[in-house]
Amino acid sequence: MNKDTNFKRYLKLDLLPTPWCPGCGNGIVLKTICQAFDELNLPKNGTVVVSGIGCAGRSAGYFDLDSVHTAHGRAIPVAEGIKYANDALNVVVISGDGDLLGIGGNHLLHAIRRNTNITVICYANEIYGMTGGQVSPTTPHGTKTLTTPNGNQDQPADVQSLFKHHNCYYARTTAYHLNHMKKCIMEALEFKGFSFVEARTMCIVNNGRRLGYKNSNEMLLHYKEFYKVNDYAEELAQNEIGIIKSVVETGFKPVSTD
C-alpha cells in the first residue's frame, strides 16, 4: 500500500463490495472516515466502532476494528458504556439520521449534556432508505416520501442548535466536499468531548429518483452548487456547511477508572 491507499488498512477488504445500492453516498463517507483515521494514524489497538440500525448501520462491519452492532437508536449509549469501561479507547459511532436523531434522539440530547468523549458520524440522507424510503428526521419540509404522500408537514431537525450551547463539537459537511469532510472528521476525532459530524449523503434509489434526480451524480452536483463552506461560524445557514466548535473542550469522565 502506498500513501494513497494506506487507509485500506482499516477495512476488511475481503468483505467488499458493500451491500449499498449503486449511486449510494455511504461508501464515500466510509472511505473518508478511513482516510481520516489514517491521517491521524489512529491505532487499531485503541479504536472501536459502534453502529446502529439502517443502511449506515452496516458500516461497522466493514472496518477491521473491534465493533458492536447495537439495537436501533441505541448506538450512542452503548458507545458511552464502552468509553466508561475503557477510557483509553477511541469510540466512534457510525449511523444514520433516523437512528441517531429519530429513535435515538433522546440519547443524543443527553450525550450532549454529558459531553462524553466519543465521536458520532451521522450519514444524513434525508430518508429511511433501507425500508424503502419513508420520511426521516432530516427530510426537508414539503418533500414527498412513501409515508408523506402529500409532502412532509414537519420541519427537519436543526441539529446544530442542540450542540451550540453545550460546548460540544458539531460539523456539517457533504459527500461532495471530500476534503472538508475529512477535515471535519479529523477535528471531531481529536476533540476532547462529544463530537458530531453530520455528513449529508445521497440516496438515489429510495429518495433522489422520486425527487426528479436522474442519477446520484446530479445529487452530488446539487451539494456542490447549494452549499457554501463557512467554517468556525457562530451558526450555519441552511445552505452552509462548516464547523461549529466550542471554545471550551470538556471531556466528561464520570470518575477515574484507573
Next chain:
Amino acid sequence: MKDRLPGGISIMKQLLTGNEAAAEAAIQAGCRYYYGYPITPQNELINYMSTRMPEVGGAFIQAESEIAAISMVHGSAAAGGRAMTSSSSPGISLKQEGISYLAGSELPCVIVNIQRGGPGLGDISASQADYFQAVKGGGHGDYHTIVLAPCSVQEMADLVYDAFDLADKYRNPVIILGDAQVGQLMEPVEFHKKPKKNLPAKSWALTGAEGRKKNVIKSFYPVKGQLEEFNAHLQRKYRTIEEHEVRYEAINIHKADVILVAYGTSARICKEVVKKSQQYKFKVGMVRPVTLWPFPKEIIRKVSERVECILTVEMSAGQMVEDVKLAVEGRCPVHFYGRTGGGVPTSLEIIRKIVEIVPDNRAANTLLQLAAVK
C-alpha cells in the same frame, strides 16, 4: 480483631434494605459499571450506587431512560466489564429490548427487577406478576436469562454475587427477581462471598483489534443458515445451564401431605405455615425455587409422586403455577392461591386454602386447629 460477639453474632453484619444489599454485593463482586434510572420501589439501589461507585473508582450514570441504562450496560459488558442496571416492573418492560440484544450478543450482565404491581403503571407495592416476563424471555426471540429469586436481604446479597459469576461463566444476562418487600425491608446482612476464580477469560471483549482477528459483538446473522446455527448453540448452552444451575430450598418434603411451592416474599409466608404444621399429624412441606429459570422441575416432579396435592402461592394471578403443572405432568392435583395489586397472602389465607383443597376430615380438623394458632 474478633469478628464475632458473644453468642456468635458477627460484627460484620450491617442493617440494610434489600436494595442497598444488592448494590453493595455488586460492588464487592467487582461490578464497576452501574447505570440506572429512578423508579419506586428500587430507588435505594440507585441512590446507594451514586455514592458508593465513585468510592471504588467505578462509573455511575443516572441515564436519561431505562433504555439508555441497559444500552450503557451493553457497552460496558462488550468492553469486558462487570456491569449492572436495576429497575422495577414498568422500567424492566423498557429494558426488554436491550435484554434481548444482550442475550443474542451473549453478553454477561446483571439486571435487578424489584417488582411492583401491574399491568401498566399499576402501583408501587410488592408483586410477583413479572414472572412470565422474566423466565419466558420477555423480549423477542428464543432466549433465556438466568433468573434468581431472593427471599431475604442476606439472600439478595448472596445471589447478586453469584449472578455476576453465572453471567460471566455462561456469557448470559442474569435477572435478580425481587419484589417491593424484599427490596425495601431491612435485615442484618453480611458480605462474605468472594468472586469465583477460574471463570473463562473474556477473549471476545472489545480491547482493540491489533494483531488479532477483530472482535464483533452482534446479534445479527443475515446469511441464511447462520442464525439457525447460532440459535442451536444458544439452546445447547441453555440445556447445560438447566443441567447444572438449578437451585431450590426444600423444607419437610419427606413427611409432607401437601407441598407448597412459592418463591420470594410469598415463600416467607409459606414457611410460617410449614412451621406451624410440624406439631400436628397433617404435615405441610415446601419447595422454594431459588432459580426460577432454570426451574427446579425435577424435585417438584419427585414430590408430586407421593403427596396428596401441591399448592402454588404467588403474588400474581397465577404464573409460576404453569411451570409447576408442567413439572408435575398430572401426577397429583396442582392448586393455586394468589393475591395481586399489592395484596400479600397471609398464613391464615393459605391455611384456609389448604382446608378447601384437601377434602379430608383429619386434615381439616388439624388445619382448623392450626389456623387458630396465632
